[in-house]
Amino acid sequence: MVYELNDVSVRINGEEILQSVSCTLKEGKWISIIGQAGAGKSTFAKVIKGLIPFFKGEYTHNQQPLPRDSKGNMKVVPQIGYVFQFPEHQIFETTVYKELTFAPKVKGESPERLEEAIMMVMGQMGLSGDLLQENPFQLSGGLKRLIAIASVLIAEPELLILDEPTAGLDPISRTALLKQLKAWQGEKNRTVLFISHQLEDVAEYSDEVMIFKKGRLLVHLDVNELFLKHIAFMEQAGLPLPEPIQLLRLIEAISGRILEPASCREEDIMQLVRSVWQSRGLQNDG
Numbered sequence: 001m002v003y004e005l006n007d008v009s010v011r012i013n014g015e016e017i018l019q020s021v022s023c024t025l026k027e028g029k030w031i032s033i034i035g036q037a038g039a040g041k042s043t044f045a046k047v048i049k050g051l052i053p054f055f056k057g058e059y060t061h062n063q064q065p066l067p068r069d070s071k072g073n074m075k076v077v078p079q080i081g082y083v084f085q086f087p088e089h090q091i092f093e094t095t096v097y098k099e100l101t102f103a104p105k106v107k108g109e110s111p112e113r114l115e116e117a118i119m120m121v122m123g124q125m126g127l128s129g130d131l132l133q134e135n136p137f138q139l140s141g142g143l144k145r146l147i148a149i150a151s152v153l154i155a156e157p158e159l160l161i162l163d164e165p166t167a168g169l170d171p172i173s174r175t176a177l178l179k180q181l182k183a184w185q186g187e188k189n190r191t192v193l194f195i196s197h198q199l200e201d202v203a204e205y206s207d208e209v210m211i212f213k214k215g216r217l218l219v220h221l222d223v224n225e226l227f228l229k230h231i232a233f234m235e236q237a238g239l240p241l242p243e244p245i246q247l248l249r250l251i252e253a254i255s256g257r258i259l260e261p262a263s264c265r266e267e268d269i270m271q272l273v274r275s276v277w278q279s280r281g282l283q284n285d286g
């Protein structure tokens with residue numbers, strides 16, 4: 001499965017919100033999307049889901065144009081799951097059970113298959129079966145978020161869009177959620193588009209990173225290339241450059257190794273960062 005945009009631009013109220021975006025989203029990749037507030041990250045994700053009816057340019061799935069209605073408007077892409085920034089925006093049923101079964105019922109799943117799917121998704125999200133008869137609106141913010149995500153995963157999306165899924169979660173819940181989502185993605189070889197402002201999460205979970213700036217896709221590259229070689233793109237996008245010690249922790253997150261500089265002095269930390277770059281045959285251009 002491959003989704004491709006070719007020269008896509010979005011104009012709303014006379015303003016060009018996305019400009020000439022071309023990209024390929026390949027199967028089985030965790031692709032993080034970063035950029036300043038207002039850079040166009042959510043608009044890009046909405047184009048991918050088919051939530052923006054009008055845009056200029058081409059959008060294909062496995063080289064086939066995605067369906068449009070008789071007026072030429074883009075249709076919502078059913079096989080793509082979208083987890084919105086605020087779970088309240090997508091929860092609408094009165095019990096967790098009804099919330100989770102909504103999409104599978106629309107698809108006409110059998111009752112047996114439904115029960116099986118509920119048990120599987122509750123397990124994947126680490127949710128207790130006791131919650132099924134609870135009102136989702138009365139649950140904590142963290143649980144609401146997990147229910148919102150579970151209700152998207154139960155439809156088995158081939159591409160999952162996560163718009164800041166960890167906003168407002170404490171660090172332990174954040175790590176637990178991302179690990180669960182990474183396990184789901186790896187097991188099913190699905191594609192994830194992950195909008196985040198948390199660089200540590202981007203370094204730890206991504207295969208690729210897209211950086212947006214003022215409605216343009218500045219660059220789309222391998223996560224190692226960004227943090228080990230092209231960190232200067234962050235500056236170009238108007239994002240703060242990581243401090244040396246944060247850069248070291250980002251490199252650790254990518255390599256999975258604990259890296260200890262000789263001391264906390266900046267030059268010792270940078271020396272260690274450089275030695276990692278050299279050991280990987282890379283040169284920093286930042």
Ligand SMILES: Nc1ncnc2c1ncn2[C@@H]1O[C@H](COP(=O)(O)OP(=O)(O)OP(=O)(O)O)[C@@H](O)[C@H]1O
Pocket residue numbers: 012013017035036037038039040041042043044
């Ligand atoms: N429906 C709309 N009507 C008018 N302007 C819009 C609309 N949607 C987005 N915009 C504008 O487009 C620009 C990009 O918005 P978008 O939400 O895609 O950015 P973002 O990178 O996701 O930002 P954030 O990190 O704050 O969520 C912003 O200036 C926003 O105000």
